[in-house]
Amino acid sequence: MINALVFGANGQLGRSLALCGAAFPKVRLTLLDRSKCDLSDLSSIAAVIRNNDPQVIINAAAYTAVDLAENDRDSAYRVNCDAADMMARAADDLDIPLIHFSTDYVFGGASQRPYCEDDPVAPLGVYGASKLAGESAVRAAAERHLILRTAWVYSPFGKNFVKTMLGLMAQRDVLTIVNDQHGCPTSAIDLVNATLRLLPVILDPNFYGFGTYHLVSDNQMTWFDFAKRIQDAAIAQFGANWTGKNCRIDPVNSDAFPTIAKRPAYSIMSTQKFTDTFGYGLPDISESLPTCLNNLEAGR
Incomplete structure (x- = not known):
C-alpha cells in the first residue's frame, strides 16, 4: 500500500483525487483541507507531514x-511559493518524492509553437510569478520532485470554465467568448488519474526521471472553441430539451473583457517529454468532457 499525503483536499484536483482514488486500491490517500493544515501557518506544515508518515506528498493546493492575486501578493506567494518550499524541505528530509502542480501562466504567451519544459519563462502577473517562485523553491529544496505544469483545468467541482459556461448558456440567449487566447483545456479527473499512475513508478528506487513536465490535454483551442465544445457535449449529455442548446456563442477579442491581470495569449504546452518518459498521456477531450458532464449530472 502506498501512503500518499495530499494537500488541497477542497480544490478541483483534491476533490478529483477523492473521486478517483477508489480505482487505485494500492494507494491510500490522506487528504488535508485547511482545517487539518492551514498553509498560511508555514510552521505547521513539516509537523503535519511527519505525523502522517507518507511515502509521497502530492501538493494539489x-x-x-x-x-485577486494582483492586489494580494503576500497571500499568493505564501501558498504558491512558501508553503511549497516547506513541503519540499520536509519531503527531502524524509527522502520521499513530492509531486507539485504548476501552471502555464509561468510563460508569457509570445511563443508560436508549443512550449517545452526548458523554454524561457516570463509570467505576466503575480499569480504566474508566485507559481514560478514555487517551482524554483521545490527544485532547490527537494531532489526527488515532479513539477507538473498544467492548464485550463476543469472538473465537476468548484469554479471553472465548464461549469460557468453551462450556467450562462442556460440563462442567456447570446454569449460572447474570447477567441484570441490559445490553450489546452485539461480535465482534473484525467490529471489525477495520470498522477496516481505515477506513484509506483516514482517510488521505484531505479527511477531517475525526476524534474519538470508538462501535463495537459493535446487538444489546442481558444476559449471560444472550448465553449462551443461544451455546448455540443452538453446537448449530447442532457438531451435536446436542455435550455442551453439555443444559446448563440459569438467570438470576441480579449480586449472586450479587460481584466486586472494579463493572460498569456498563447499557453499551449508540449507533452512530449511526459509521454516519452512515462509512456502515456491524457485522453482526448471527446472522452474527458463527457466524463465531466456525466459526473455533474450524477450530482458528484
Missing part, C-alpha cells in the same frame, strides 16, 4: 485567483 494553490492560490488560483488570478485577478
Whole structure:
C-alpha cells in the first residue's frame, strides 16, 4: 500500500483525487483541507507531514485567483511559493518524492509553437510569478520532485470554465467568448488519474526521471472553441430539451473583457517529454468532457 499525503483536499484536483482514488486500491490517500493544515501557518506544515508518515506528498493546493492575486501578493506567494518550499524541505528530509502542480501562466504567451519544459519563462502577473517562485523553491529544496505544469483545468467541482459556461448558456440567449487566447483545456479527473499512475513508478528506487513536465490535454483551442465544445457535449449529455442548446456563442477579442491581470495569449504546452518518459498521456477531450458532464449530472 502506498501512503500518499495530499494537500488541497477542497480544490478541483483534491476533490478529483477523492473521486478517483477508489480505482487505485494500492494507494491510500490522506487528504488535508485547511482545517487539518492551514498553509498560511508555514510552521505547521513539516509537523503535519511527519505525523502522517507518507511515502509521497502530492501538493494539489494553490492560490488560483488570478485577478485577486494582483492586489494580494503576500497571500499568493505564501501558498504558491512558501508553503511549497516547506513541503519540499520536509519531503527531502524524509527522502520521499513530492509531486507539485504548476501552471502555464509561468510563460508569457509570445511563443508560436508549443512550449517545452526548458523554454524561457516570463509570467505576466503575480499569480504566474508566485507559481514560478514555487517551482524554483521545490527544485532547490527537494531532489526527488515532479513539477507538473498544467492548464485550463476543469472538473465537476468548484469554479471553472465548464461549469460557468453551462450556467450562462442556460440563462442567456447570446454569449460572447474570447477567441484570441490559445490553450489546452485539461480535465482534473484525467490529471489525477495520470498522477496516481505515477506513484509506483516514482517510488521505484531505479527511477531517475525526476524534474519538470508538462501535463495537459493535446487538444489546442481558444476559449471560444472550448465553449462551443461544451455546448455540443452538453446537448449530447442532457438531451435536446436542455435550455442551453439555443444559446448563440459569438467570438470576441480579449480586449472586450479587460481584466486586472494579463493572460498569456498563447499557453499551449508540449507533452512530449511526459509521454516519452512515462509512456502515456491524457485522453482526448471527446472522452474527458463527457466524463465531466456525466459526473455533474450524477450530482458528484
